[in-house]
């Protein structure tokens with residue numbers, strides 16, 4: 079393993095001013111997104127949609143450090159025959175790949191899941207590296223509810239994340255380690271804080287046991303939020319302060335960068351909260367984004383499957399990428415948001 083090379087990629091992925099585009103929706107998830115805009119989820123529609131995102135200027139060049147792809151997409155060619163991986167590289171962005179096989183029910187733990195995909199992973203990583211991937215992603219899902227999460231769910235998922243991350247580094251690929259504590263439910267921000275802390279502490283312990291080199295990875299956590307159905311919602315500043323407190327307590331300084339997932343937050347809220355954290359500043363790691371919905375919701379609605387709408391959809395994507403890019407610098411404001419819209 080060449081740790082300096084892994085560190086270079088991880089640092090580039092989370093460089094100030096830029097962040098990751100999570101375009102790795104699995105077949106079921108992209109169908110849900112397309113259903114919402116009345117578009118049939120065919121291979122061609124998925125290709126056309128992702129191709130116009132990857133060809134969006136200036137967003138890709140200026141604000142998107144890397145793109146997480148799904149297995150289908152890393153093998154696809156643009157309409158003119160250029161591999162989509164090359165389209166991403168031509169924009170100066172880094173291609174990566176989601177390698178987990180999804181969250182499946184965890185035995186004897188009702189309502190909880192374990193992310194699968196470790197069997198045969200080494201061989202798949204070798205193939206993805208040959209297809210051009212420089213980094214990988216694996217998402218573990220932790221739900222909060224009555225009596226959950228359980229010790230078993232957190233431990234099993236943390237262990238799987240560590241085994242995945244070690245295999246990635248062995249194969250000279252940067253692992254994005256994503257333990258997502260969901261924001262569904264009616265729990266308070268305090269409960270999310272406790273569960274996120276428990277999860278992150280367990281994940282970093284397992285990463286240590288698995289000999290994962292923290293300089294060569296990226297963490298993709300949730301922000302610490304009250305559940306969507308919680309009666310007590312809080313300010314963006316409180317979310318930022320709580321999230322920063324948890325990260326400082328749990329994430330070693332040798333991790334080069336942290337790229338948040340959006341998790342179902344409103345687009346502008348996801349930007350405002352990232353900005354609020356970067357305004358606090360003074361961290362050992364760069365705080366960036368790896369958004370799926372918060373970057374793609376606006377372009378999906380603008381596109382709605384019509385070729386005539388592609389320019390408007392690209393403008394919507396550029397806008398969100400620009401706003402989130404500013405948020406990584408603590409330079410976003412509600413005024414800029416409105417003026418630039």
Ligand SMILES: O=P(O)(O)OC[C@H]1O[C@](O)(COP(=O)(O)O)[C@@H](O)[C@@H]1O
Pocket residue numbers: 100101102103104105107108146180217256339340341342368369370371372
């Ligand atoms: O389709 P899956 O595997 O459930 O993935 C869901 C999505 O969750 C993410 O990890 C985070 O996305 P969001 O920012 O929309 O929460 C994406 O990378 C991924 O596309």
